[in-house]
Amino acid sequence: MSESVLKAKSNQHNLVNYEETYQNFNWEEAKKAFSWNDTGKVNIAYEAVDRHAENPDKKDQVALHYVALDRKESLTFEQLSLKSNQFANVLKSQGIEKGDRVFLFMPRSPEFYASFFGVLKVGAIAGPLFEAFMEQAVQDRLEDSEAKMLITTPELLSRVPVKELPNLEKVVLVGEAKDISNGYVDYHKEMDQASDQFNIEWVDLEDGMLIHYTSGSTGKPKGVYHVHNAMVQHYQTGKWVLDLQEGDVYWCTADPGWVTGTSYGIFAPWLNGVTNVVVGGRFTPEAWYGALDDYNVSVWYSAPTAFRKLMSIGEETVKQFDLSSVRHILSVGEPLNPKVIYWGKKAFELRIHDTWWMTETGAQLICNYPSMDIRPGSMGKPIPGVVASIVDDQGEELPPNQMGNLAIKAGWPSMMRAIYKRPEKYESYFLNGWYVSGDSAYRDEDGYFWFQGRLDDVINTSGERVGPFEVESKLIEHEAVSEAGVIGKPDPERGEIIKAFIALNEGYEESDELLEDIRQYVKTGFAAHAAPREIEVTEAIPKTRSGKIMRRLLKSRELGLPEGDTSTLEE
Numbered sequence: 101m102s103e104s105v106l107k108a109k110s111n112q113h114n115l116v117n118y119e120e121t122y123q124n125f126n127w128e129e130a131k132k133a134f135s136w137n138d139t140g141k142v143n144i145a146y147e148a149v150d151r152h153a154e155n156p157d158k159k160d161q162v163a164l165h166y167v168a169l170d171r172k173e174s175l176t177f178e179q180l181s182l183k184s185n186q187f188a189n190v191l192k193s194q195g196i197e198k199g200d201r202v203f204l205f206m207p208r209s210p211e212f213y214a215s216f217f218g219v220l221k222v223g224a225i226a227g228p229l230f231e232a233f234m235e236q237a238v239q240d241r242l243e244d245s246e247a248k249m250l251i252t253t254p255e256l257l258s259r260v261p262v263k264e265l266p267n268l269e270k271v272v273l274v275g276e277a278k279d280i281s282n283g284y285v286d287y288h289k290e291m292d293q294a295s296d297q298f299n300i301e302w303v304d305l306e307d308g309m310l311i312h313y314t315s316g317s318t319g320k321p322k323g324v325y326h327v328h329n330a331m332v333q334h335y336q337t338g339k340w341v342l343d344l345q346e347g348d349v350y351w352c353t354a355d356p357g358w359v360t361g362t363s364y365g366i367f368a369p370w371l372n373g374v375t376n377v378v379v380g381g382r383f384t385p386e387a388w389y390g391a392l393d394d395y396n397v398s399v400w401y402s403a404p405t406a407f408r409k410l411m412s413i414g415e416e417t418v419k420q421f422d423l424s425s426v427r428h429i430l431s432v433g434e435p436l437n438p439k440v441i442y443w444g445k446k447a448f449e450l451r452i453h454d455t456w457w458m459t460e461t462g463a464q465l466i467c468n469y470p471s472m473d474i475r476p477g478s479m480g481k482p483i484p485g486v487v488a489s490i491v492d493d494q495g496e497e498l499p500p501n502q503m504g505n506l507a508i509k510a511g512w513p514s515m516m517r518a519i520y521k522r523p524e525k526y527e528s529y530f531l532n533g534w535y536v537s538g539d540s541a542y543r544d545e546d547g548y549f550w551f552q553g554r555l556d557d558v559i560n561t562s563g564e565r566v567g568p569f570e571v572e573s574k575l576i577e578h579e580a581v582s583e584a585g586v587i588g589k590p591d592p593e594r595g596e597i598i599k600a601f602i603a604l605n606e607g608y609e610e611s612d613e614l615l616e617d618i619r620q621y622v623k624t625g626f627a628a629h630a631a632p633r634e635i636e637v638t639e640a641i642p643k644t645r646s647g648k649i650m651r652r653l654l655k656s657r658e659l660g661l662p663e664g665d666t667s668t669l670e671e
């Protein structure tokens with residue numbers, strides 16, 4: 101076997117023949133797997149939870165194994181169904197209706213999952229927020245979505261500027277809530293009183309289900325709007341790519357504040373009726389290997405940053421755990437370095453399967469299948485039912501081995517249906533019938549896709565997508581900062597780190613204390629993961645004559661690369 105191709109070998113996979121399936125598959129056919137194909141009644145919460153709870157052979161199977169430092173708990177499909185029914189009744193009694201936006205801002209916990217499905221069961225639209233967000237980030241998202249209700253914890257409430265949010269009618273508090281007065285709802289008290297029987301709200305396949313906010317290179321975060329129809333692709337990729345089978349124990353390490361944590365941390369496993377592990381709290385190699393071992397995880401979906409971290413602590417730690425249950429490993433969010441794949445082969449005796457997709461695409465699009473040969477460094481090939489290509493800036497397809505825009509023929513089931521309240525933004529993604537991803541890539545003669553980079557200024561730090569504009573906006577709110585330009589700087593472990601260039605207001609002198617204060621300002625005011633790791637003070641930030649920050653120039657200067665075209669640079 102040559103070093104550059106890793107053959108599919110195992111007999112522990114459901115080896116779906118890629119080429120054959122690609123030729124013959126269509127999404128209409130896939131819909132037959134769902135009960136709504138017979139009943140005409142649709143709700144993703146029914147397909148993911150209640151359907152299994154109604155099945156005598158499935159209802160007592162564990163749906164969720166939850167483990168955190170101070171808590172360990174498991175819920176069967178029946179229990180998850182009943183708890184989410186209870187919460188759906190709470191929502192009804194609080195006036196939540198179909199189409200309302202209900203946001204969830206809390207750490208992963210059994211209550212999170214019960215609430216999440218409760219929201220879907222009343223036909224409302226769920227908006228999960230990453231728990232590390234601080235006040236500004238929370239405000240921007242609740243404001244833009246005009247959320248009517250927020251579910252949060254008493255600890256996180258201090259980051260919610262309730263008075264600034266006129267549309268926010270109710271706040272549900274999960275935990276020891278002190279001051280329960282007008283507008284505030286005590287989760288546990290209401291749950292105790294609520295019936296566990298609920299008539300689920302049947303919706304249309306094209307009705308709203310979920311909003312994930314994500315960053316672009318300019319402006320505030322965008323509300324990426326997904327509909328119930330996405331389940332077809334969550335389910336199908338769960339079969340083909342995650343290779344989920346009866347009896348599997350599955351663990352996706354992503355937080356549901358990010359799209360991987362919903363599409364593949366919630367929907368794909370439960371639509372496929374598989375036991376799902378959720379590990380709360382912070383990443384430590386011991387906790388993660390421990391979870392794989394304790395729960396006999398068989399399918400594991402994580403990210404390059406985590407793999408690189410595990411790789412850096414060496415194989416001695418791996419040997420302390422029994423990881424023999426693991427039979428399939430996948431990765432998403434950033435380029436998966438060949439080095440990591442070779443490490444995975446040694447450490448786990450398994451291949452790590454890279455998958456490519458985005459918040460906007462709702463589900464996996466370009467992947468390495470269990471049955472496919474892997475070319476380390478390649479994202480793989482488009483899944484059946486999806487046409488991917490490389491196009492030029494006019495939307496014309498390019499031949500193999502030419503770099504260009506990674507584009508997908510519009511119209512796959514899990515594609516976003518809108519950018520919330522911004523139709524022109526939504527339209528701007530499409531060109532000549534193609535969805536243009538913003539990534540650059542090329543395709544080789546055999547149809548494998550190779551990621552090259554982002555074409556815009558979006559930063560990918562530890563697999564988390566950060567918009568430079570939001571960080572710059574926060575930086576210039578600091579009293580010492582007059583201008584700011586923010587870039588992603590390559591980093592061996594995190595992919596990129598955030599580096600800020602700032603100009604200081606008159607009367608301020610550069611000092612370590614000041615720079616640390618500015619860093620903390622972003623960390624506590626916006627989000628910890630978006631705080632710049634490096635800050636450099638400069639005289640002025642390069643801008644175009646129309647006032648746009650030239651981040652590309654900042655970056656090439658930082659990396660010692662040629663400056664390129666600077667004809668639009670302001671004098």
Ligand code: PRX
Nearest residue numbers: 432433434435455456457458459539551565
């Ligand atoms: O640049 C690509 C990178 O992450 C971006 C999407 O980020 P987000 O919407 O946060 O979704 C992440 C998880 C679905 C893409 O435009 N990206 C994602 N997967 C890969 C990747 N880059 C390289 N290889 C991947 N497998």
